[in-house]
Amino acid sequence: MNITILGSGTSHGVPMIGCRCAVCTSSEPRNKRMRPSIVVKSEEGTILVDTTPELRFQALATGLDRVDAVLMTHTHADHIFGLDDLRRFNDLSGEEIPVYGTPTVLDDIRRIYNYIFMQTQLGGGKPRINLVELQPHFRLCGLEIDTFTVMHGTLPVQSYRFTDTTTGKSAAYVTDVNFIPSESMAKLYNLDLLILDAVRYHPHSTHFGLHQALEIVDILKPGQTLLTHLSHDFDHNRLCSETPDGVDPAYDGQNIVL
Numbered sequence: 715m716n717i718t719i720l721g722s723g724t725s726h727g728v729p730m731i732g733c734r735c736a737v738c739t740s741s742e743p744r745n746k747r748m749r750p751s752i753v754v755k756s757e758e759g760t761i762l763v764d765t766t767p768e769l770r771f772q773a774l775a776t777g778l779d780r781v782d783a784v785l786m787t788h789t790h791a792d793h794i795f796g797l798d799d800l801r802r803f804n805d806l807s808g809e810e811i812p813v814y815g816t817p818t819v820l821d822d823i824r825r826i827y828n829y830i831f832m833q834t835q836l837g838g839g840k841p842r843i844n845l846v847e848l849q850p851h852f853r854l855c856g857l858e859i860d861t862f863t864v865m866h867g868t869l870p871v872q873s874y875r876f877t878d879t880t881t882g883k884s885a886a887y888v889t890d891v892n893f894i895p896s897e898s899m900a901k902l903y904n905l906d907l908l909i910l911d912a913v914r915y916h917p918h919s920t921h922f923g924l925h926q927a928l929e930i931v932d933i934l935k936p937g938q939t940l941l942t943h944l945s946h947d948f949d950h951n952r953l954c955s956e957t958p959d960g961v962d963p964a965y966d967g968q969n970i971v972l
């Protein structure tokens with residue numbers, strides 16, 4: 715299993731429009747953060763988690779030329795407003811792309827992207843997607859996937875755990891969260907990699923602050939943790955020096971082989 719961080723930034727991205735802070739004006743490439751997304755590759759296929767407004771740039775930057783399925787976490791703009799860019803992956807594979815989400819997420823997609831589901835222009839120009847209701851446990855592209863709910867303020871968000879049955883390695887993507895219910899915590903033990911939301915130093919009403927994220931890491935003890943959904947509060951190198959061994963900020967384009 716191979717995971718690439720397509721974007722490690724918060725909803726504004728970093729640099730943030732009109733901000734002249736030290737991080738937003740930094741020349742350190744790892745302080746440049748697009749909206750949050752990952753791609754998970756197995757021997758059998760490529761799974762994209764969320765379709766950010768920067769999906770095109772993320773695909774070009776990382777050489778992503780195949781998407782076999784999309785898993786949605788929730789429908790905030792920073793997670794879904796690149797869905798139309800799936801067209802290019804339809805063209806490349808010649809296949810319709812299944813998009814997995816909860817019934818609420820799928821309803822939101824039908825409403826926000828209503829043109830996709832209407833009889834409109836002929837001759838293409840629209841993504842060809844197939845909305846699939848999430849099951850708690852399923853198999854996709856040769857990976858076992860468990861999905862469970864975390865809380866993002868009052869909004870339930872889907873988290874995903876990927877297990878490669880040939881190697882036994884497993885990784886979880888837990889973003890846009892400020893509270894993990896105990897039944898979901900139970901699904902997050904014995905991870906080789908945890909990718910976890912930490913938006914800034916201080917607590918936030920809908921995201922973990924750094925301290926809360928580190929408390930979760932302390933309980934779960936994953937092999938490795940990457941923090942994501944990072945705002946301009948965090949300078950990459952400074953945060954690397956402040957986090958315990960095995961915990962680091964993610965950065966755009968980062969590749970992890972498990």
Ligand SMILES: [Zn+2]
Nearest residue numbers: 725790792890
């Ligand atoms: Zn977000």
Ligand SMILES: [Zn+2]
Nearest residue numbers: 733735738946
């Ligand atoms: Zn800034």
Ligand SMILES: [Zn+2]
Nearest residue numbers: 788790866890
């Ligand atoms: Zn969100």
